[in-house]
Amino acid sequence: MIEIKDLHKSFAEQDVLKGVNFVFDTGKTNLIIGQSGSGKSVLLKSMLGLFTPEKGTIEYDGKPYSSFNPEQKRDLRKEIGMLFQGGALFDSMTVEENVMFPLRMFKKGRKKDHLERVNEVLERVNLTGNGKKFPAEISGGMQKRVAIARAIVNKPKYLFCDEPNSGLDPKTATVIDNLIHELTVEYDITTVVITHDMNSVLEIGENIAFLKDGVLAWKGDKSEIFKTDNEAVTDFVYSSDLFKKVKQAQLQGL
Numbered sequence: 001m002i003e004i005k006d007l008h009k010s011f012a013e014q015d016v017l018k019g020v021n022f023v024f025d026t027g028k029t030n031l032i033i034g035q036s037g038s039g040k041s042v043l044l045k046s047m048l049g050l051f052t053p054e055k056g057t058i059e060y061d062g063k064p065y066s067s068f069n070p071e072q073k074r075d076l077r078k079e080i081g082m083l084f085q086g087g088a089l090f091d092s093m094t095v096e097e098n099v100m101f102p103l104r105m106f107k108k109g110r111k112k113d114h115l116e117r118v119n120e121v122l123e124r125v126n127l128t129g130n131g132k133k134f135p136a137e138i139s140g141g142m143q144k145r146v147a148i149a150r151a152i153v154n155k156p157k158y159l160f161c162d163e164p165n166s167g168l169d170p171k172t173a174t175v176i177d178n179l180i181h182e183l184t185v186e187y188d189i190t191t192v193v194i195t196h197d198m199n200s201v202l203e204i205g206e207n208i209a210f211l212k213d214g215v216l217a218w219k220g221d222k223s224e225i226f227k228t229d230n231e232a233v234t235d236f237v238y239s240s241d242l243f244k245k246v247k248q249a250q251l252q253g254l
């Protein structure tokens with residue numbers, strides 16, 4: 001569980017986060033949604049320790065990040081799997097080498113054991129037999145699955161995903177969403193996903209933080225998001241055609 005309490009972050013004259021409170025639950029896919037510029041990435045980067053908030057706390061399983069010494073911060077970093085926007089694979093490395101990278105960085109052990117773990121996670125994301133290929137030789141959806149395998153190879157307690165579906169067709173995006181959700185439940189991970197994708201909200205929105213201008217304007221889950229009359233949320237979500245259709249069907253009792 002990650003708990004955010006009264007988090008404030010500013011840059012020069014601009015207040016970006018203005019007292020955000022939220023609990024990201026363990027074993028759930030927790031989503032951060034909101035318009036461009038609402039502070040989603042600043043929140044995630046603050047959680048990663050890349051930004052220092054002026055006020056408020058970020059607690060990892062009850063322990064405030066600000067109280068960690070450098071060694072504890074390093075240990076926490078080992079427990080965070082990160083899925084970057086666009087996948088961010090190393091083009092000059094094979095799939096196997098990409099997935100092995102965090103193991104070699106953070107874990108001692110023999111290459112043979114590392115390889116065993118790499119093959120285990122590649123099998124889990126349905127990429128058995130693709131280890132010797134280079135990223136350019138596989139599809140965008142497969143590249144995302146490699147990035148997921150790399151993010152979970154160290155058995156993280158926390159998984160942070162920044163726009164995991166960007167650049168994917170809707171069907172592949174759903175496969176990726178469901179894979180993230182399955183792994184979250186299977187490994188009991190606290191997963192945090194930044195997304196603009198309304199399909200993702202419908203598929204895996206178990207605990208949603210809606211940010212508007214640096215404030216938590218609404219929280220709830222995928223069924224509640226249809227029922228709320230919070231204007232900021234409805235403005236945002238009903239700009240999506242998919243949501244309009246679902247809402248219409250709901251009103252017609254379908």
Ligand SMILES: Nc1ncnc2c1ncn2[C@@H]1O[C@H](COP(=O)(O)OP(=O)(O)OP(=O)(O)O)[C@@H](O)[C@H]1O
Pocket residue numbers: 011016034035036037038039040041042043
């Ligand atoms: N390092 C920085 N220095 C100064 N201002 C920043 C910095 N990072 C973000 N900001 C500002 O903070 C605000 C929120 O940015 P943020 O990237 O969190 O938005 P976002 O909700 O993630 O948007 P998007 O959906 O477009 O990625 C923006 O106005 C941005 O310009």
